[in-house]
Amino acid sequence: MNLNLAHLHLLINHFPTIGFIVGLGLFVFALIGRSDELKRASLVIFVGIALMTIPTYMSGSAAQEMICMVPQKAPNAPCANPGVSREVIETHRDAALLALVFMEITGAAAWLGLWQFRRSSRPSNVTLLTVLLLSIVTLALVSNAANLGGPIRHPEILSDPDAADATQPAGAQPAVAQTATGVRLGLDSGGLGKFILSVPWMWPVCETLHFIGLSLLLGVVLLVDLRMLGVMRNVSFATLHRLLPWGILGFGVNVLTGMMFFIAAPEQYTQNGAFHWKIAFVLIAGANALYFTMFDETWTLGPGDDAPLTAKFAAVSALFLWVAVMYCGSMLPFLGNAF
């Protein structure tokens, strides 16, 4: 059996829903019990799940291409497999896009809460209330997207697709249900993709902002990591820590513009090996950023102090990861098949 992105989507598509239920439950208990440790733990879960949702959405696009293979010249034609409903898949995809948008905003607010925890021992009540409200809305949206995706089956990944129907008891649901069950609330990603491709200024705007976001992010990454490695030793980490939101803002700009590219031409990315590596590096680098956001051992570094070995390792790996992200991004047309 050859593993593909449809398998990956089936593997990770429960993370956003289950993870968010766990995170929100923990967060509510933390607020009721006034436990700062639990608050921090739930904020970390929100950030982690927000990162994980990016490949979940992207692998979903790849799964859509595999389950409903249609020549690109006729994107609205019925799926090749008569048991697969294009409408059900697109309803699920649009709901997932709306959930993704709220998920990323919640993740950004949760990261801000973690950053404030480090700076002043507790985040502002405004941030905590914002995270609570956003996470409730996000959980509703992501649950709806999951519900809409529930009826979708993948006969194309079975070694014997006919066996799926043969194993169904009489009167049971068909391998692929033809109707979506759930609230049809979502962002029209097909329409958005057409808009991005048809409006002449959209792609160059996103491309320029992608580079500005990258510069902002990499500037902060370089300052923090070089300090850990012994450059600018007279600067305390608390001073550099204040710059981290600028790096995260750059990251946010890049997630937004990157998603624009992906929504406009998903087939350029889903089958592109360089892009798969890029996303994998982005996820690890995102987890790495949490180390500098909240851990004690870097926070206590004063002017002239040498960073501990763990911090040096985190700095070297961050430098490697972000260079790898840039390399994979630049090589999309050369190593992969984009553009």
Place this chain on the structure above:
Amino acid sequence: MQLGLTVVLLVFGVTAVVGLVGYLIDRSAARNDRREGR
């Protein structure tokens, strides 16, 4: 010409919004640093 101008205006507009958000976060951090004597 019109395309170039649209791109420039949008890029500057979004960058200005990002800058404003960053400035506001930094200002609140500065206020907090002063309060905690850092």
